Amino acid sequence: MLLILILFVQLINGIKINNKFIEEPDDVETIIGSTLIFRCRTEPIHQSQITWCKNDFCTLGEHHFQIVNVSLEDIGMYQCQIRAGQQTAGAMSRKAKLTVLQIPTSLLIDSPVILIEHVLSFIVCRANNAMPEAKISWHFPKSISYISKNDYALLSGQALRNSISNLTLIANRSYHGILIQCQAHSSAIQTLNKTMITQQYIQTICKLFYLFLISIISF
Structure with missing residues (x-):
């Protein structure tokens, strides 16, 4: 009888429990704060050892992982791991990405917008320090025609992005006093149900007057 009991205990100890995920972490986009x-x-819940990891830092957890007052430093990939133990069949893991959203801290058109008549000119709008990068659109009358619109983004600190939109045009006198608007669009702005728009009035200078001013300054 004792031999049978020993064999039964050894058999139980030799059984490996197959872990499985019944709820997995999903990628999350959220705003700062x-x-x-x-x-x-x-x-099974009680036989599983859960570890949460970000990069090379890991901590024991009780399944769900909470982050309070989210900041830019929290951006990254998180991993929920089932640690292998005496009664578990092996380690398993699931990953999820955290993206922190931030609206641009500033939106502006380089000013003053002074265009020289019949001369190649540029109008620039900037949306700074955003995550993800903002898309920029322009609003102005159809009477204004431009040669090209170039959009690009630059890295700012802490994984933020600066967006720049550059309009290239040749101005004429009729553009003087026209209001132009620059608007920023992003998932962060949409999440907060905000509108970000800025505006400037165009000032057009006659080319002859411009050359006259240059000659005075040079003199």
Whole structure:
């Protein structure tokens, strides 16, 4: 009887429990200052050891992982791991990405907008320090025609982006006093239900007057 009991205990100890995820973490987009929860549940619950990792830093957890007052430093990939143990069949993991949204801290048109008649000119709008980068659109009367519109983004600190939109045009006298608007669009702006728009009035200078001013300054 004792031999049978020993064999039974050894058999039980030799059984490996197959872990499985019954709730997995999803990629999250959220705004600065919010609270979020990465969800991760495994089965069987009590026999599983959960570890949460970001980059090379790991910590023990009880399934779900909460971040309070989200900041830009929290951006990254998070991993929920089931650690292998005496009664578990092996380690498993699931990953989720955190993207922190920030609206541009500033939106402006380089000013003053002074265009020289019949001379190649530029109008520039900038949306600074955003995540993700803002898309820029222009609003002005159809009477203004431009040669090209170039959009690009530059890295700012802490994974933020500066967006720049550059209009190239040849102005004429009729552009003087016309209002132009620059608008920024992003998922962060949409999430906060905001509108970001800025505007400037065009000033057009006659080419002859411009040359006259240059000659005076040079003199």
